[in-house]
Amino acid sequence: MSGEDAPAQQQNAVDQKQETKPTEEPKTEPPKTESPPAAAAEAAATPAATTEKVPEEETFTYRALVLTGYGGYDKVKLQVKKGKPTLKAGEVLVRVKACGLNFADLMARQGLYDRLPSPPVTPGMECSGVVEAVGEEVTDRKVGDKVMVLNRFGLWQEVAVVPANHTFLIPEGMSFEEAAALPVNYITAYMMLFDFGNLRPNQNVLVHAAAGGVGIAATQLCKTVKDVTVFGTASASKHETITQGGVTHAIDYRTKDYVEEVRKISPKGLDIILDPLGGSDTHKAYNLLKPMGKLITYGAANMLAGQKKNLLAVAKNWYHQFSIHTLSLIQGNKSVCGFHLGYLDGETELITEAMNTILDFYKEGKIKPRIDSTWHLEQVGDAMRKMQERNNIGKVILTTEPMPEEEKKEETKKEDKKEDKKKEDKKKDDKKKDDAKKEEKKDDKKKEEPKKEEKKEEENKEEPKKEEK
């Protein structure tokens, strides 16, 4: 429930970190502010190649992403750790295949998330992989089990030690990427909608950031209930996708006032509002509630402005933070709830119950995680940027698959291009406004994306063979 019963894996993670040789830190890279992946990639190149072939206790090494300090994307570095983690009773060792990125990871990087211990520390709340060893007293997991994992942190690495009851068996037909995309977003959406929200037929729901991980999960879960209307906010370019995914009314929050748009269609207001934004948007949401309506706030994305901590944004969010008197709640017949999965560790029973229902939905074909893009560990900075700049539709995934040499070269070229691009951007900055600039960056990136996606798919085809061995 509290920090006291933090999972054993955390302590391991810390131990491992201390075993990391300082010489493995990237040295050759000149100080950069926005292009860490190349640096990290170089640092990790040699050890990565040897990881799979030398599993002996003493020479056991694995790659891990480490948050080295609070700040921009470059603060997450790829390091090589040495020494096979030991298992305590009730724990399992998971060979990680894919990891999910979450908003909390972005907040954590800026020092805005208190569930992550101080750097240096390995972030990552969810992953998928294969059980490689089981500790004593573990009865329901065995070596070779494909599992997805939910943990407070520490999963962005090739090997993770976690309590067995933090793992869930991956059902038939679910890929490792899907499995890494599922836990945080779907449990969050499920508990908000079905526990706090008590969603029932004919109700209407507002889903902010409907193209994000939680947004897509929430939309799909809403559709498991009869005649639920989903209002979803997203920039216009994402409307087609989210509408196909189940959003009834897509609203472009950049060009329209979402409150007005909702009122046009539902003058009485809304039954459930999922609010990841915080600040003044929480006030708007509260006023948009019907009697017996539920506002469920689960983040403060408005605090994230830019890649480093933006004190003005934080202060503004704090200043506008929603505070509510019971008298107002009584007279309005309203409910205000707060949710964050990161503060629910210890509630294994609740989480397992939710996960079982979610997996049933998956087996029945009612839900399916949508993967936006998959990135190598070396590309974690780009992956985070894509999410933070809201250029994703669905989940951003990291894969632990080693990066092919030719791709690394390409990556370096891209980094150079990005540098040029940045310079160009800076010039344009004087003429154009922020929003317009973002749109352009996004378009440029989109052109690059399909190539990456295709390559990824080829790699995926190979993967199942390896596991069958």
Place this chain on the structure above:
Amino acid sequence: MSGEDAPAQQQNAVDQKQETKPTEEPKTEPPKTESPPAAAAEAAATPAATTEKVPEEETFTYRALVLTGYGGYDKVKLQVKKGKPTLKAGEVLVRVKACGLNFADLMARQGLYDRLPSPPVTPGMECSGVVEAVGEEVTDRKVGDKVMVLNRFGLWQEVAVVPANHTFLIPEGMSFEEAAALPVNYITAYMMLFDFGNLRPNQNVLVHAAAGGVGIAATQLCKTVKDVTVFGTASASKHETITQGGVTHAIDYRTKDYVEEVRKISPKGLDIILDPLGGSDTHKAYNLLKPMGKLITYGAANMLAGQKKNLLAVAKNWYHQFSIHTLSLIQGNKSVCGFHLGYLDGETELITEAMNTILDFYKEGKIKPRIDSTWHLEQVGDAMRKMQERNNIGKVILTTEPMPEEEKKEETKKEDKKEDKKKEDKKKDDKKKDDAKKEEKKDDKKKEEPKKEEKKEEENKEEPKKEEK
């Protein structure tokens, strides 16, 4: 939803009130502060006798309780109104048999409830009776239907005009008293537990004032769900009754710290807390919640101290009023809800849905309103006192049956006795503390109660015959 769509019956009530002859106000009674019923009874004696036999439009009269100004129990007076109310489309005229008392009525008398228009006005949010006339466009109610009624106010009178969709058919075997006891308490408890609370098997619930109307309804409704644990607060003398009624752990809030008592049994805290108290108790409740717990606050009973508005109590309640930041909700994974049925008028669909489930529970024998005591309209002051001093176990009911002459004489004697009693009390007051005094008063009253209850039962036996005509 708001005051704009207040039921038509309210306007009628106001019209009727204006037709009341000022000469019907009690004149002969010397000014008293605490014994209005006798006065009101005298005033109403003659018209009451003629009500049933002269139903012609012009000479139509009926008795009505009227709040004449904010203050003590004597501010609610029994008056006789003249002129048959006219029906608008969609309305029905109900011949009222029994009325329920609610905490909001007590708050209203002190001027602490903004859903009741300014005095003079007839209070009363619920009643039962027989449909005597139907307006145009009413298709689902007919003359002779036995109904229970839920309205914003205006039901403490012999005749009430209400929208047909504010009435619910009384099921077979339910007495008028039970029917008058049901709507407010059971809909309130139902919506709090099953809509906001999302009550599920194995959960635990704290019910404050577990011997009160909502408390008993909530306890019974909790028991419709498998393995729900109910913590109920009440003074020790009521423990046997509430335990028999379904409370798992009865806690004497007068002698024990209920927070400690709950923690002893459920160290992790509670899933649902129903809080009618407000002020500092809301803070305690919030801290007692488990992760994913729901605090549902539905009143500010702590504001009621004494029969007249107690500015200190009001100020204290205001000062301690619970206010919550979203950040705390997020980190705690908690929900804070406010509920008040009085602000839900207009939400006919929600209310009808809840009522249908409640009536199903009744038919299945899962719930049964518990009547504490039944009082004549003339005794409304005593009835309110009983409730406000927390001497009731279950619902306090008013009946519109005329008071038998011999009972009236007894009543007058009792009033005299009470005056003596009060003088005695004042003397004792110097020696004893407030609490002790209340306990004694309660005991005295209990001795008188059984007689009244027996008489009531005899009257009830006669009633069904009349209705069959």
